[in-house]
Amino acid sequence: MDKTDSAGNFDDPDKEALLSRFLSGEIKVLEPTYNPEVGYHYPEAEAIVGDAAKLQSVLNKLVSEKVLEAKLFDKVIYCPGCGSAGINFRYCCPFCKSFNIKKSSLIEHVKCGYLDLEENFHKDGKLVCPKCHQELRRLDADYRKAGVWCACKDCGKSFDIPVPEHYCTRCHSVSNFEQAIIKEVYSYTLSEKAKEDLSSNLFLAAPLRELLLQQGLRVESPAQLVGKSGATHNFNLAAYADNQSKVMVIDLAMSTDGLVSEQPVIALFAKIFDVSPDKAFLVAIPRLNENARKMAELYNIEAIDARNQAEAVAALKQKLA
Numbered sequence: 001m002d003k004t005d006s007a008g009n010f011d012d013p014d015k016e017a018l019l020s021r022f023l024s025g026e027i028k029v030l031e032p033t034y035n036p037e038v039g040y041h042y043p044e045a046e047a048i049v050g051d052a053a054k055l056q057s058v059l060n061k062l063v064s065e066k067v068l069e070a071k072l073f074d075k076v077i078y079c080p081g082c083g084s085a086g087i088n089f090r091y092c093c094p095f096c097k098s099f100n101i102k103k104s105s106l107i108e109h110v111k112c113g114y115l116d117l118e119e120n121f122h123k124d125g126k127l128v129c130p131k132c133h134q135e136l137r138r139l140d141a142d143y144r145k146a147g148v149w150c151a152c153k154d155c156g157k158s159f160d161i162p163v164p165e166h167y168c169t170r171c172h173s174v175s176n177f178e179q180a181i182i183k184e185v186y187s188y189t190l191s192e193k194a195k196e197d198l199s200s201n202l203f204l205a206a207p208l209r210e211l212l213l214q215q216g217l218r219v220e221s222p223a224q225l226v227g228k229s230g231a232t233h234n235f236n237l238a239a240y241a242d243n244q245s246k247v248m249v250i251d252l253a254m255s256t257d258g259l260v261s262e263q264p265v266i267a268l269f270a271k272i273f274d275v276s277p278d279k280a281f282l283v284a285i286p287r288l289n290e291n292a293r294k295m296a297e298l299y300n301i302e303a304i305d306a307r308n309q310a311e312a313v314a315a316l317k318q319k320l321a
C-alpha cells in the first residue's frame with residue numbers, strides 16, 4: 001500500500017476531516033493569521049482539528065505523506081524570556097546600545113558636490129544648498145539621496161548602521177538575534193501528486209472501496225466491464241454480490257469550483273446502457289447541478305451528493321442498507 005492509499009484511510013478522523021476540506025476545494029491555501037500573543041496560527045483549521053498542537057502534528061503528517069506541500073510563509077521571533085510573539089524590533093546605537101537615536105537622510109547637491117544631512121538643506125520650506133545657496137528642485141537631477149546617517153541622542157555619537165534589538169511588549173525584556181527563538185511558519189496547499197490523485201478520483205475511491213469490502217462484496221477499483229456491444233467501459237468502482245450475478249457500478253465526479261455538471265451523468269449513462277448493471281451510483285462532490293440531477297433521475301442513476309469523503313461513505317452506506 002503506498003502513501004496515497006493510506007491518506008484515503010480513516011486512520012485519523014481529524015486528519016480526514018482536514019484533508020477533505022482541501023480535497024473539496026473549501027481550503028485552497030491554508031495561510032496563517034497573525035495574533036500578537038501567540039504569533040501565527042490557523043484558526044479555520046484549528047476549528048476542524050481541535051487545538052494548535054494537534055493541528056501541527058496533523059499538518060506535519062500530511063506533509064511527510066506528500067499529500068500537502070509546505071511553503072515558507074514567514075519567520076516569527078519569540079521572546080526567550082516569556083515566549084510571547086509580541087516583539088518590537090528596535091534600532092540601537094552601536095556604541096552605547098540606546099534606542100534613542102535619530103535617523104536622517106544624507107543629501108548630495110549634484111552640481112557642487114556638497115554632502116550633508118537633509119535637515120541642513122531645509123530653508124523656508126525649500127531645499128537649498130548651504131554651500132552654494134542654489135535651490136534643489138528635482139530628485140536625481142539637482143540632488144540625490146546618499147544614504148542614511150544616525151545620531152545617538154544619549155551618547156552623541158554618529159553612525160550609519162544601527163544594531164538591532166528585540167523588545168518584548170509583554171515582559172519588557174530585551175534580547176538580541178543570538179538569544180532569540182525564531183520559528184518558521186508555513187502555508188499549506190495540496191501537493192501536485194495529491195492533485196493528480198484527485199483528478200483520477202483515487203482519494204475518494206479508496207474509502208468507498210473499504211466500505212464495499214466491509215459489506216462483503218467483491219470490489220474492483222478502477223473497474224473494466226465489457227458491454228453488450230463488446231466494448232470495454234471504465235468505472236471508478238464495481239462491486240459484485242451473489243457469486244458475480246449482481247453488479248453495481250460507481251463513478252465519482254468532483255468539482256473544486258462549485259457544482260458538478262451533466263457531463264459525468266451522460267458519460268455514466270452511455271456506459272450503463274451498454275453494460276446493464278443492477279445498480280449505478282454517481283458520487284458528486286460537492287453536488288450535482290439541477291440539470292444533472294434531473295438527468296440522473298431520468299437515466300435511473302442514483303446520485304449521491306457529498307461535501308467530502310466521510311459524507312460520501314456515509315451516504316453510500318445508507319443506500320446499501
Ligand SMILES: [Zn+2]
Binds near residue numbers: 080083
Ligand atoms: Zn517576554
Ligand SMILES: [Zn+2]
Binds near residue numbers: 109129130131132134
Ligand atoms: Zn551646492
Ligand SMILES: [Zn+2]
Binds near residue numbers: 094156
Ligand atoms: Zn549612543
